[in-house]
Amino acid sequence: xxxxxxxxxxxxxxxxxxxxxxxxxxxxxxxxxxxxxxxxxxxxxxxxxxxxxxxxxxxxxxxxxxxxxxxxxxxxxxxxxxxxxxxxxxxxxxxxxxxxxxxxxxxxxxxxxxxxxxxxxxxxxxxxxxxxxxxxxxxxxxxxxxxxxxxxxxxxxxxxxxxxxxxxxxxxxxxxxxxxxxxxxxxxxxxxxxxxxxxxxxxxxxxxxxxxxxxxxxxxxxxxxxxxxxxxxxxxxxxxxxxxxxxxxxxxxxxxxxxxxxxxxxxxxxxxxxxxxxxxxxxxxxxxxxxxxxxxxx
Numbered sequence: 001x002x003x004x005x006x007x008x009x010x011x012x013x014x015x016x017x018x019x020x021x022x023x024x025x026x027x028x029x030x031x032x033x034x035x036x037x038x039x040x041x042x043x044x045x046x047x048x049x050x051x052x053x054x055x056x057x058x059x060x061x062x063x064x065x066x067x068x069x070x071x072x073x074x075x076x077x078x079x080x081x082x083x084x085x086x087x088x089x090x091x092x093x094x095x096x097x098x099x100x101x102x103x104x105x106x107x108x109x110x111x112x113x114x115x116x117x118x119x120x121x122x123x124x125x126x127x128x129x130x131x132x133x134x135x136x137x138x139x140x141x142x143x144x145x146x147x148x149x150x151x152x153x154x155x156x157x158x159x160x161x162x163x164x165x166x167x168x169x170x171x172x173x174x175x176x177x178x179x180x181x182x183x184x185x186x187x188x189x190x191x192x193x194x195x196x197x198x199x200x201x202x203x204x205x206x207x208x209x210x211x212x213x214x215x216x217x218x219x220x221x222x223x224x225x226x227x228x229x230x231x232x233x234x235x236x237x238x239x240x241x242x243x244x245x246x247x248x249x250x251x252x253x254x255x256x257x258x259x260x261x262x263x264x265x266x267x268x269x270x271x272x273x274x275x276x277x278x279x280x281x282x283x284x285x286x287x288x289x290x291x292x293x294x295x296x297x298x
Contacts, residue, residue, distance in 0.1 A: 050127075055086050058280040060241050066091070076127070077106035078119055078135040085237050085274050094273055096235040113195050113231055115142045141231065148190035148197070156182055156196035163203055172210045179204035198227045205245075218249040240269035244284055251287065256295035263288050 051072035055064040068091045071084070082105050085092050099105070110122050116139045123131050134140070146153060159182055163175045179200050190197045201220050208217035224242060232239040243266035250259035263284060270281050 053084065053091065055089060055091075057086070058241070058283070059245070060238055064089075074105055074107050076109040076123065076129075076131060077133045078108060078112055078116075078131055079133055080106040080108045082107050083235075083237055083273055085278070087278055092275070092278075094275065096272060113145070113198075115139075115145045115195075144193045144230070145195045148186070148194050152186045152189045153194050153196045156186065156190065156194070156200050160196060160199045160203065169210070172207045175203060176207035176211065176213075179207065192223050193227045193230060195231075198224060209249075214249055214252045218246065218253060221246040221249055235269050235272040237270070237273040240266045240273055241280075243269070244280075244287070247291075248287060251291050251294065254294065254298070256291045256298065259291045260288065260295070263291065 051069070052065045052067050053071065054062050055066050057063050066089060071091055071093060074082070074093075081097050081099050081103070082093055082095050084107055085094060093105070093107075095105075109127060110119060112119070112135075114122070116136050120130055120136065123129060159178055163178050166172075166175050183197070183200055183204065186197065192198060192201065201224050205217050205220040205224065208214070208220060221242075225246060228239045228242050243262050247259045247262040247266060250256075250262060267281070267284055267288075270278070270284060274281055
């Protein structure tokens, strides 16, 4: 039978959506013969790619994509009771709060830092459903996410989009200049809790690290800690990793007492989100030993 316009949405991973639109127009049956095997192949491809997970390294940076069938059964919540971390290519599902008997296990398919309306748009576009979790119903913390002057945070949003792909060695200076200019210009009109201001701080911190500007990197990193605590309360791997990065910078500046306190807080989170046997936790313990040795030598 003739096939009309057929639209399929596909995403290769939970963090990299691609919209694939396939138009199968058959005005005359004799001119449009599509083998069943081809349609089955397309269907299988879409089913596989929609259930892939982005594999991240110890610092929660994307390094690949993997298929984990049993984990694909997990549903989404913007306030999930579980998180996913990786040990190499091994996926680890970790609970981050007490779960009642019979309670559904949930994870977040998308970046939870986005405002409610942006999360809804992405979930609708990428997964074809609307989230009705408590976070979305109450639009919790949305006012904080977009606090400050609208024109200022829109400039930050545009800048983040432009600089996030500038990662070659010769481009880090350009990233830092862009971030510093906006951060200085918006000092009085945007709080660090504004999500686009926060992303600029992260970009500035990354740029400084790659340029070997440890003191400046620590300055920007310190400014992210309170917003991270606010948006990622309780046990969240992103907050723990950020604290560990700041602790490394504190150690580089011989701020061993502060570094040990930061590492202590990071460990208390990581033992829940990663588990004490995770390689990242072992790295944290090695850094702790270095800080203790440095403090004794002072």
